[in-house]
Amino acid sequence: xxxxxxxxxxxxxxxxxxxxxxxxxxxxxxxxxxxxxxxxxxxxxxxxxxxxxxxxxxxxxxxxxxxxxxxxxxxxxxxxxxxxxxxxxxxxxxxxxxxxxxxxxxxxxxxxxxxxxxxxxxxxxxxxxxxxxxxxxxxxxxxxxxxxxxxxxxxxxxxxxxxxxxxxxxxxxxxxxxxxxxxxxxxxxxxxxxxxxxxxxxxxxxxxxxxxxxxxxxxxxxxxxxxxxxxxxxxxxxxxxxxxxxxxxxxxxxxxxxxxxxxxxxxxxxxxxxxxxxxxxxxxxxxxxxxxx
Amino acid sequence: xxxxxxxxxxxxxxxxxxxxxxxxxxxxxxxxxxxxxxxxxxxxxxxxxxxxxxxxxxxxxxxxxxxxxxxxxxxxxxxxxxxxxxxxxxxxxxxxxxxxxxxxxxxxxxxxxxxxxxxxxxxxxxxxxxxxxxxxxxxxxxxxxxxxxxxxxxxxxxxxxxxxxxxxxxxxxxxxxxxxxxxxxxxxxxxxxxxxxxxxxxxxxxxxxxxxxxxxxxxxxxxxxxxxxxxxxxxxxxxxxxxxxxxxxxxxxxxxxxxxxxxxxxxxxxxxxxxxxxxxxxxxxxxxxxxxx
Numbered sequence: 001x002x003x004x005x006x007x008x009x010x011x012x013x014x015x016x017x018x019x020x021x022x023x024x025x026x027x028x029x030x031x032x033x034x035x036x037x038x039x040x041x042x043x044x045x046x047x048x049x050x051x052x053x054x055x056x057x058x059x060x061x062x063x064x065x066x067x068x069x070x071x072x073x074x075x076x077x078x079x080x081x082x083x084x085x086x087x088x089x090x091x092x093x094x095x096x097x098x099x100x101x102x103x104x105x106x107x108x109x110x111x112x113x114x115x116x117x118x119x120x121x122x123x124x125x126x127x128x129x130x131x132x133x134x135x136x137x138x139x140x141x142x143x144x145x146x147x148x149x150x151x152x153x154x155x156x157x158x159x160x161x162x163x164x165x166x167x168x169x170x171x172x173x174x175x176x177x178x179x180x181x182x183x184x185x186x187x188x189x190x191x192x193x194x195x196x197x198x199x200x201x202x203x204x205x206x207x208x209x210x211x212x213x214x215x216x217x218x219x220x221x222x223x224x225x226x227x228x229x230x231x232x233x234x235x236x237x238x239x240x241x242x243x244x245x246x247x248x249x250x251x252x253x254x255x256x257x258x259x260x261x262x263x264x265x266x267x268x269x270x271x272x273x274x275x276x277x278x279x280x281x282x283x284x285x286x287x288x289x290x291x292x293x
Numbered sequence: 294x295x296x297x298x299x300x301x302x303x304x305x306x307x308x309x310x311x312x313x314x315x316x317x318x319x320x321x322x323x324x325x326x327x328x329x330x331x332x333x334x335x336x337x338x339x340x341x342x343x344x345x346x347x348x349x350x351x352x353x354x355x356x357x358x359x360x361x362x363x364x365x366x367x368x369x370x371x372x373x374x375x376x377x378x379x380x381x382x383x384x385x386x387x388x389x390x391x392x393x394x395x396x397x398x399x400x401x402x403x404x405x406x407x408x409x410x411x412x413x414x415x416x417x418x419x420x421x422x423x424x425x426x427x428x429x430x431x432x433x434x435x436x437x438x439x440x441x442x443x444x445x446x447x448x449x450x451x452x453x454x455x456x457x458x459x460x461x462x463x464x465x466x467x468x469x470x471x472x473x474x475x476x477x478x479x480x481x482x483x484x485x486x487x488x489x490x491x492x493x494x495x496x497x498x499x500x501x502x503x504x505x506x507x508x509x510x511x512x513x514x515x516x517x518x519x520x521x522x523x524x525x526x527x528x529x530x531x532x533x534x535x536x537x538x539x540x541x542x543x544x545x546x547x548x549x550x551x552x553x554x555x556x557x558x559x560x561x562x563x564x565x566x567x568x569x570x571x572x573x574x575x576x577x578x579x580x581x582x583x584x585x586x
Binding site for chain 1: 325327343388478532552554556557559566567570571573581585586
């Protein structure tokens, strides 16, 4: 069973803090640090880690302890919204497991964090109320507004004390599906066309259930791009949104000139496309040689 | 060291024979039966097995004995060309080994089969003459023509008696690279159309370098099928041959109604298709999450 976590920490400038956090994910049996990056403007760092549930849990707890020791939000400034020294910890099912396994791990980590004095709100698929599903709702008011916000019974944490940690704030922890960052490039320099198409395909304005989209301009290439997050590729497939973008672009006489994946994609999101375009009648993941070794 | 074998048996209708063969690959330390399927029209079954060389060899020999006991080619009918009760046994390097290890195993199995009275022609990368590299050349004339064919010094077997086994014919055994069995179904009951298209796409008559193809009739569905082997998908991609079949079918006003993978496909053969159809600009296998586990 392999689960991924992508914890976000409110530390993007002090390299010694970033490395101390990275060390929590290094040299542990059953845990692999795939990637990490820090942003000075955001004053925030993001770690991509995979592992088996138990060792992954121990590594995450170690990183939480390090963050609570070394990050003080009372003096933290940065462009990215944040409410915690450890701001958000998603758990994502990757192999031989499903969303329920990720949810179980989220709750175990949440409970352990509560015992360390850090309030935890379960969010996304782990949310205990619809109010808490969306990270933006949970984080609204940020660290500075947290003391007041937590006075409301709507915002009693799922684990830990009913008031913010004095320097660590609170953390959103939860299970979610793998997210795919997928962009489609248009053969036009008209940003409005990308924006119009984004509006038609995204969930918030009547489009596909699992698509967040916006139009952006690639200044160096002078082409417009539909930039997307696919929040659940098992429900909204890449090929379906890709073909819909082509179809919508046609009304402007615009063609699709390419696409790109940012970061990683689960294998199945890609084999789903091969299966669709090759009109396969009997495909299953069992047919992929590598899954059988 | 993991080697794969995909032996083909001339038994696709009698379930008891198919299961007796499958049993030869079950419950053996160091051997794993990944998949098997039988086709009534072809009257043929295909088994996909991986394992370490020694145990794999023992399992294959057991399956050969079973086939020679239970299959009688003198009364065998089916659409697929065949010359043996065990028709062909390829060995494919999968992990921590190369084509030479597969070749060594092929020769050991060939020798053991010869000692059982079954003539063996080494083919593909194990061939002892250019005449024998291509399975179609080795099999030409099929079971019915084998007695006459083996009178020529060109067709003295590499192992076993110089005349066909009375009910088991002869077998092609050899090492090869991973092969994809890929079939495309046409929206027509005219076998001639599938045959014409097969001719256009296969290497032997001017088509793609790594495609072997023939037209067959799926009697139960009353549709014609282009049945293919892709001998090296890194050179001839599935999407290219699929789109070419669609293009050729159009001249007859015929559409492609589906496709199927028989057995396993390497992951990259499928991601190549996703990459093509989604027009990806920056794809690499590193972007597939599972390759990073």
